[in-house]
Amino acid sequence: MPTSDFVTFSKLPYEERLNEIVKDAGLTEEEKAVLQDANSLSMAKADKMIDNVIGRYTLPIGMAVGLRVNGKVHNVPMVTEEPSVVLGCSYGGYMAEPKGGFFTSTTGSVMIAQIMLLNVPCPENAKAKVLEHEAEIKELCDSLDPVLVRFGGGMVGLDVRTVPSSKGAMVIVHLKVDTRDAMGANAVNTMAEGVAPLIEKITGGEAYTRILSNLAVHRLVRSRATIVKEMLGGESTVDRICATAEFAEVDPFRAATHNKGIMNAITPIVIATGNDFRAVESGCHSYAAYGGQYTSLTHFEKNADGDLECSIETPMAVGTVGGVIKSHPMAGINLKIMGVETAEELASVIVSAGLSLELSALRSLATDGMQKGFLAGQARSLAEQVGAEGELYEKIVAKMIADKKVSLEYAQELFAQMK
Numbered sequence: 001m002p003t004s005d006f007v008t009f010s011k012l013p014y015e016e017r018l019n020e021i022v023k024d025a026g027l028t029e030e031e032k033a034v035l036q037d038a039n040s041l042s043m044a045k046a047d048k049m050i051d052n053v054i055g056r057y058t059l060p061i062g063m064a065v066g067l068r069v070n071g072k073v074h075n076v077p078m079v080t081e082e083p084s085v086v087l088g089c090s091y092g093g094y095m096a097e098p099k100g101g102f103f104t105s106t107t108g109s110v111m112i113a114q115i116m117l118l119n120v121p122c123p124e125n126a127k128a129k130v131l132e133h134e135a136e137i138k139e140l141c142d143s144l145d146p147v148l149v150r151f152g153g154g155m156v157g158l159d160v161r162t163v164p165s166s167k168g169a170m171v172i173v174h175l176k177v178d179t180r181d182a183m184g185a186n187a188v189n190t191m192a193e194g195v196a197p198l199i200e201k202i203t204g205g206e207a208y209t210r211i212l213s214n215l216a217v218h219r220l221v222r223s224r225a226t227i228v229k230e231m232l233g234g235e236s237t238v239d240r241i242c243a244t245a246e247f248a249e250v251d252p253f254r255a256a257t258h259n260k261g262i263m264n265a266i267t268p269i270v271i272a273t274g275n276d277f278r279a280v281e282s283g284c285h286s287y288a289a290y291g292g293q294y295t296s297l298t299h300f301e302k303n304a305d306g307d308l309e310c311s312i313e314t315p316m317a318v319g320t321v322g323g324v325i326k327s328h329p330m331a332g333i334n335l336k337i338m339g340v341e342t343a344e345e346l347a348s349v350i351v352s353a354g355l356s357l358e359l360s361a362l363r364s365l366a367t368d369g370m371q372k373g374f375l376a377g378q379a380r381s382l383a384e385q386v387g388a389e390g391e392l393y394e395k396i397v398a399k400m401i402a403d404k405k406v407s408l409e410y411a412q413e414l415f416a417q418m419k
């Protein structure tokens with residue numbers, strides 16, 4: 001962990017912040033240079049990453065420092081354009097610290113690949129037959145990814161359902177595949193496509209869809225933390241936070257914004273580590289609706305001591321290998337900064353960061369309101385946009401906050417007056 005606490009860290013000039021992280025993570029001079037270089041992703045590499053490339057798009061990396069997860073302290077890189085979320089995430093970790101930070105459990109690293117068949121002569125009979133052939137299906141699946149098997153992964157089970165549709169009964173086969181340290185989309189898609197002809201033969205039907213499901217219900221992460229009431233300003237704030245959080249559990253309009261607050265931490269870390277943020281977002285939101293009504297991913301309760309117990313449960317399909325993780329110059333460095341060894345550990349830190357930020361957000365929402373913190377971040381961004389530096393920058397930020405007028409026009413006006 002950096003030698004300074006998270007508040008002091010945030011006030012350091014950026015070079016000193018960087019130096020603390022470099023020292024803490026044991027980064028080399030080359031790795032430090034990569035972090036500072038907006039062009040470290042070369043045009044040649046970018047051109048191979050996606051289609052029709054014409055340039056590169058840069059965002060800042062902010063550090064949420066000192067997040068303790070299962071006893072180990074992590075510095076967490078976040079790639080985002082939104083002010084206040086990085087500090088909010090650190091602040092949640094600070095509030096959780098007196099009771100040991102965040103504690104997690106997972107259901108492992110099992111992904112689902114779906115094969116949907118139509119025109120199956122006897123769907124219920126076909127379902128039974130597919131299950132009878134599990135060993136043969138597993139052998140074929142595993143043969144398609146010997147590297148994954150070498151790392152302890154491979155097919156671990158089968159589920160089969162029949163579902164009525166306008167085209168007759170669909171037979172839906174789920175291949176459950178342990179993808180270990182890979183997110184696993186490519187791995188399981190290859191298996192689904194490779195095994196589909198065998199399943200067609202077994203069922204007598206026709207395989208239409210063969211692809212991963214992002215609703216990764218066998219790759220859940222749960223994280224929890226206890227926040228002593230003194231950290232929140234007393235039991236009445238605990239009550240207000242619980243009520244605010246419960247609003248999100250019962251109302252989908254509020255749940256959408258509550259979960260967006262969680263994704264404010266999750267998505268930036270997923271991006272920083274080279275993972276697929278659309279896959280993660282799809283997984284989290286579909287899990288939030290899995291019970292039939294879209295709801296909150298978290299629970300906040302008051303315990304017998306009047307302290308706050310908070311918890312989250314969500315899928316987290318991320319990897320430390322695969323995709324662009326090894327080829328994007330910054331992804332590996334950010335993983336090194338986080339100090340995570342496995343995909344499971346990475347997922348645990350990401351989900352804990354989501355809970356940490358939402359905890360800070362609910363504290364603000366239940367007390368001062370969100371705008372106070374947000375506007376401070378916004379004021380900094382606007383003062384920078386109008387070209388203010390040094391003392392002038394600080395004065396413009398302070399004036400906008402004091403006058404409760406945080407807009408580009410006012411920043412320009414103050415800049416013209418004060419420069």
Ligand code: NAD
Pocket residue numbers: 145146147148151153179180181182183184185186187188189212214276279319321322323324
């Ligand atoms: P991948 O195929 O690049 O890498 C995974 C492979 O790495 C494994 O199959 C295995 O052979 C190998 N491997 C080496 N060491 C391993 C270890 N320790 N643990 C596990 N595997 C190890 O990538 P992937 O993870 O299969 O797929 C991720 C990519 O798929 C992402 O880029 C994502 O954007 C993309 N994708 C996503 C979707 C979706 O989410 N719906 C669909 C298609 C593709």
